[in-house]
Amino acid sequence: MKITVIGGGSWATAIVKILSESNVQIKWWMRCAADVEHIKKHHHNPHYLSSVEVHPSKVKPYTNLKESLRGSDWVILAVPAAFVADALKSVSAVNLADKKIISAIKGMIPSTNQLVTDWLADNYEVSHHNMGIIAGPCHAEEVALEKQSYLTIASPNIELATEFAEIMRCRFVKTSVLGDIYGVEYAAVMKNIVALACGITHGLGGGDNFQAVMVANAMQEIKRVVDTIAPMERDLSASAYLGDLLVTAYSQFSRNRTFGNMIGRGYSVKAAQLEMNMIAEGYYAVKCIFEMMEKYTVDMPITDFAYQILYKNASLKKQFSILQDKLK
Numbered sequence: 155m156k157i158t159v160i161g162g163g164s165w166a167t168a169i170v171k172i173l174s175e176s177n178v179q180i181k182w183w184m185r186c187a188a189d190v191e192h193i194k195k196h197h198h199n200p201h202y203l204s205s206v207e208v209h210p211s212k213v214k215p216y217t218n219l220k221e222s223l224r225g226s227d228w229v230i231l232a233v234p235a236a237f238v239a240d241a242l243k244s245v246s247a248v249n250l251a252d253k254k255i256i257s258a259i260k261g262m263i264p265s266t267n268q269l270v271t272d273w274l275a276d277n278y279e280v281s282h283h284n285m286g287i288i289a290g291p292c293h294a295e296e297v298a299l300e301k302q303s304y305l306t307i308a309s310p311n312i313e314l315a316t317e318f319a320e321i322m323r324c325r326f327v328k329t330s331v332l333g334d335i336y337g338v339e340y341a342a343v344m345k346n347i348v349a350l351a352c353g354i355t356h357g358l359g360g361g362d363n364f365q366a367v368m369v370a371n372a373m374q375e376i377k378r379v380v381d382t383i384a385p386m387e388r389d390l391s392a393s394a395y396l397g398d399l400l401v402t403a404y405s406q407f408s409r410n411r412t413f414g415n416m417i418g419r420g421y422s423v424k425a426a427q428l429e430m431n432m433i434a435e436g437y438y439a440v441k442c443i444f445e446m447m448e449k450y451t452v453d454m455p456i457t458d459f460a461y462q463i464l465y466k467n468a469s470l471k472k473q474f475s476i477l478q479d480k481l482k
């Protein structure tokens with residue numbers, strides 16, 4: 155079994171570690187030639203999760219994407235959504251044909267406000283039947299530490315999801331499957347917005363009492379959005395939805411919460427992005443969801459709060475006060 159992993163960041167590195175526990179060959183593409191050389195020589199990613207050992211017998215790093223895709227059965231996309239088009243620019247639909255594509259991305263394509271799976275269908279002729287996503291509450295940093303984690307593989311093709319869930323299962327990762335690819339993908343996008351907003355309110359002095367109310371309200375906001383865009387019967391208390399919201403909103407490792415916290419403490423977006431050295435998907439998601447939902451009349455106080463602050467330069471204090479009045 156050959157699997158291409160696209161992306162050189164924290165989540166790609168964690169996925170490579172998980173896959174290395176199985177009997178598969180991993181072809182790992184990243185954009186930077188110096189990073190590939192470093193991994194070949196030192197068996198560690200120089201910039202992300204550097205404690206993770208990259209086994210040369212299992213993992214071959216590449217900078218040529220076409221070469222890395224040749225002969226692979228599965229392709230896992232693990233770059234932030236804003237960079238997917240750039241990452242895939244050297245390949246065409248023919249290079250992805252007959253492969254099963256898994257998106258590990260929890261974000262939307264900012265230029266088109268699309269889910270990554272829809273964008274792949276439109277631009278690379280990948281059928282949804284041949285696609286799945288990796289979801290669930292899981293921070294790359296805890297994978298590196300081999301802390302027990304749980305992933306959900308969602309796909310409209312349950313056979314594909316089950317096969318991939320088997321591949322991802324290992325000593326420290328348990329997996330399950332769901333058919334609700336849209337619901338899980340949109341909920342993952344929304345939880346990033348919520349974590350970012352939690353970070354902002356924390357930076358502004360909000361306490362645990364406030365955050366608990368905010369997360370409870372967030373679950374209702376996620377339900378309203380997901381039920382509007384992708385209506386179906388679903389149990390939003392499952393870990394792929396609620397679990398992911400909780401880990402992102404509360405964890406010390408959350409990129410989105412950390413980013414939001416800096417904004418709440420008065421950093422500009424640019425300064426926060428520079429200091430982070432990692433991508434907070436929620437920043438792009440706020441605009442995508444806000445614009446996408448404009449044609450509906452869905453109440454989204456938390457998304458509105460983050461949008462006004464990040465994209466309309468609104469007063470932090472005033473928006474915090476408006477949000478406080480709207481939550482119940």
Ligand SMILES: NC(=O)c1ccc[n+]([C@@H]2O[C@H](COP(=O)([O-])OP(=O)(O)OC[C@H]3O[C@@H](n4cnc5c(N)ncnc54)[C@H](OP(=O)(O)O)[C@@H]3O)[C@@H](O)[C@H]2O)c1
Nearest residue numbers: 162163164165232233234237240241259260293294432433
């Ligand atoms: N981290 C987690 O715990 C976690 C868990 C679940 C899901 N996810 C999702 O996984 C996705 C990736 O996040 P991450 O945490 O791995 O991000 P990250 O650690 O910030 O890494 C970002 C990666 O994107 C690469 N990149 C930037 N611009 C690029 C471009 N134009 N073309 C190709 N690659 C480019 C960076 O390469 P350089 O290093 O060369 O700049 C880096 O390897 C996100 O959607 C995130 O929501 C993350």
Ligand SMILES: O=P(O)(O)OC[C@H](O)CO
Nearest residue numbers: 290291292402408409410
């Ligand atoms: O660190 P965050 O906030 O980007 O969240 C990462 C994962 O999505 C948690 O499941």
